Amino acid sequence: MITLEHVSKTYKVSKRNAGFSSACKALFRREYEYIHALSDVSFTIQDGEMVGYIGPNGAGKSSTIKILSGILIPDSGTCLINGIVPWKNRISHTRGIGVVFGQRTQLWWDVPVIDSYELLKEIYQINTHTYRRNLERLTDMLDLSGLLKTPARQLSLGQRMRCEIAASLLHNPRILFLDEPTIGLDAVSKLAVREFILQLNKEQNTTVILTTHDMQDIEALTNRVILIGKGQILLDGRLEDILLHGSSAEESLAEFYRSHGI
Amino acid sequence: MKQYPFFKVSRLLRLSRLRKYIAFFRLYFTMGLQYRTAAFAGIATQFTWGAMEILMFRAFYQSTAPDGIAGASRFPMSFAATASYIWMQQAFLALFMAWLMDNDIFTSIMDGNVAYELCRPIDIYNMWFSRSLASRCSRAVLRCMPILLVAVLLPAPYGLTAPASLQAFLLFLLTLALGLAVTVAFCMLIYISTFFTLSPDGIRTIAMSMVEFLSGAVIPLPFFPDRVKEILELLPFASMQNVPLRIYSGDLSGYAMLRAIGIQAVWLVLLVGIGKLLNRAAVQKITFHGN
Numbered sequence: 215m216i217t218l219e220h221v222s223k224t225y226k227v228s229k230r231n232a233g234f235s236s237a238c239k240a241l242f243r244r245e246y247e248y249i250h251a252l253s254d255v256s257f258t259i260q261d262g263e264m265v266g267y268i269g270p271n272g273a274g275k276s277s278t279i280k281i282l283s284g285i286l287i288p289d290s291g292t293c294l295i296n297g298i299v300p301w302k303n304r305i306s307h308t309r310g311i312g313v314v315f316g317q318r319t320q321l322w323w324d325v326p327v328i329d330s331y332e333l334l335k336e337i338y339q340i341n342t343h344t345y346r347r348n349l350e351r352l353t354d355m356l357d358l359s360g361l362l363k364t365p366a367r368q369l370s371l372g373q374r375m376r377c378e379i380a381a382s383l384l385h386n387p388r389i390l391f392l393d394e395p396t397i398g399l400d401a402v403s404k405l406a407v408r409e410f411i412l413q414l415n416k417e418q419n420t421t422v423i424l425t426t427h428d429m430q431d432i433e434a435l436t437n438r439v440i441l442i443g444k445g446q447i448l449l450d451g452r453l454e455d456i457l458l459h460g461s462s463a464e465e466s467l468a469e470f471y472r473s474h475g476i
Numbered sequence: 477m478k479q480y481p482f483f484k485v486s487r488l489l490r491l492s493r494l495r496k497y498i499a500f501f502r503l504y505f506t507m508g509l510q511y512r513t514a515a516f517a518g519i520a521t522q523f524t525w526g527a528m529e530i531l532m533f534r535a536f537y538q539s540t541a542p543d544g545i546a547g548a549s550r551f552p553m554s555f556a557a558t559a560s561y562i563w564m565q566q567a568f569l570a571l572f573m574a575w576l577m578d579n580d581i582f583t584s585i586m587d588g589n590v591a592y593e594l595c596r597p598i599d600i601y602n603m604w605f606s607r608s609l610a611s612r613c614s615r616a617v618l619r620c621m622p623i624l625l626v627a628v629l630l631p632a633p634y635g636l637t638a639p640a641s642l643q644a645f646l647l648f649l650l651t652l653a654l655g656l657a658v659t660v661a662f663c664m665l666i667y668i669s670t671f672f673t674l675s676p677d678g679i680r681t682i683a684m685s686m687v688e689f690l691s692g693a694v695i696p697l698p699f700f701p702d703r704v705k706e707i708l709e710l711l712p713f714a715s716m717q718n719v720p721l722r723i724y725s726g727d728l729s730g731y732a733m734l735r736a737i738g739i740q741a742v743w744l745v746l747l748v749g750i751g752k753l754l755n756r757a758a759v760q761k762i763t764f765h766g767n
Contacts, residue, residue, distance in 0.1 A: 280591070283595050284594075284595070285591050285594045285595060285762065285763055286762075286763055287763045301763055304594070305597045305598075305599075306597070308594075308595055308596055308597045309597050311595070313592070313595045315591075315592060318588075318589055318592055319589075320592050322503065322507075324507055324510070325503065325506075325507055329503060329506075332499070332503075333499050333500065333503050335499075336495055336496040336498075336499035337496045337499070337596055337597065337598055338596070338597060339495070339496070339597075
């Protein structure tokens with residue numbers, strides 16, 4: 215179970231006006247601005263839930279994911295994931311989560327995918343039996359058999375994303391964070407990834423937290439959406455709650471943002 | 477006897493924790509072995525460079541100072557020892573050249589990919605340390621054999637001579653490993669400094685030229701004036717290639733050698749300690765400030 219209570223986070227960002235003279239001034243006196251990335255965010259996610267975490271760029275999605283994965287400490291508030299405060303015990307917390315950042319890669323670039331997996335086996339100290347079983351299951355579900363011997367750099371984006379997702383699941387995480395997993399994928403790959411996530415959630419009861427800008431991902435995968443804007447939760451409920459009659463999900467969402475002044 | 481099971485369990489735990497870093501070493505070692513063309517180019521470069529350096533030293537050794545005393549009698553190392561020093565240096569260049577750094581580490585810090593590493597149950601200091609060790613070792617393994625072989629076949633005093641004794645050879649291997657570890661521990665400080673600066677280039681350039689000059693990569697440390705040499709030998713840079721190469725060529729032995737090995741060990745502990753502290757501060761900085 216994931217509980218987040220009254221979590222706030224502020225970043226300090228250095229600022230200056232345009233031009234040479236302000237650049238010179240900034241040499242002596244820097245001006246900073248405080249950006250409230252998250253203010254008083256609370257939610258609870260039960261085991262086995264699939265939640266879409268959505269919001270415009272800069273709304274605080276990444277900050278939340280970073281807090282949940284233990285690599286960012288909030289200024290105030292509490293967070294408990296399966297009884298662990300993520301940032302206080304990063305190493306043992308990370309054993310129980312899987313993370314996929316669509317824009318980054320966790321595979322080692324120059325070696326065959328299977329070598330990356332073998333390394334992950336050691337990193338997560340997965341016993342050989344579990345590793346074999348998971349690898350077999352994931353290879354089957356994500357259709358990886360032809361890809362495992364190929365170096366990651368030679369895979370297409372869709373192939374790589376399937377390999378990335380498998381990499382994040384080898385150690386049987388109870389919670390999976392997916393940060394824009396379908397970004398840049400073609401229709402076939404997108405459908406394959408979605409179908410897999412649904413199946414994973416159904417069979418393994420894995421909790422999935424998905425951030426995306428793709429409303430079709432949300433419609434296909436999640437019942438519950440948490441909508442965040444300017445660091446605050448604007449909606450925690452069902453996507454249908456904001457759907458406007460006769461408009462697509464995308465248009466409804468844009469209208470919703472507009473009505474909240476973001 | 478009562479403590480025995482506990483001791484055993486804790487040792488097993490430590491071993492299993494070490495396993496992941498051994499896995500990193502294996503992966504990066506094999507990764508390094510696939511760059512064959514780079515190795516051929518490296519061998520050619522190192523061979524030419526070594527030959528040029530030896531010819532340059534030959535000119536110095538054969539010269540006569542204005543007061544009529546031959547250069548060779550004033551030099552701290554015999555010409556054959558200098559030649560051995562240079563060949564060994566070229567053969568194991570990849571172990572000690574500080575500028576052979578892992579650019580992936582710099583970019584992962586600068587573009588934030590390091591966050592991904594932090595989402596895994598690993599200590600990034602240990603991971604980068606084993607990675608760097610591995611890529612240096614695989615480069616050296618690929619390059620050393622042809623260079624050593626040719627150097628052995630060269631006629632005396634231009635070639636590589638056998639070590640003074642078996643004991644000297646074993647000590648050479650030990651200090652080679654220590655020197656490699658000191659070099660990597662020093663490079664770790666440069667990697668980690670990237671967390672605190674916007675670009676690693678400044679620190680990197682300064683550190684590289686310092687290592688190059690002060691470690692004996694340009695000219696062996698015995699050729700420095702005595703007073704300067706005394707100070708240089710206490711610095712971490714002298715604990716890199718200087719010790720093993722001089723033990724091999726027979727220039728360093730007895731008490732001075734033991735002292736040098738002791739200094740190597742002290743620097744290794746210090747540099748790793750400082751690196752781990754800095755690393756902890758860096759991780760704190762990322763987790764507190766988000767970047």
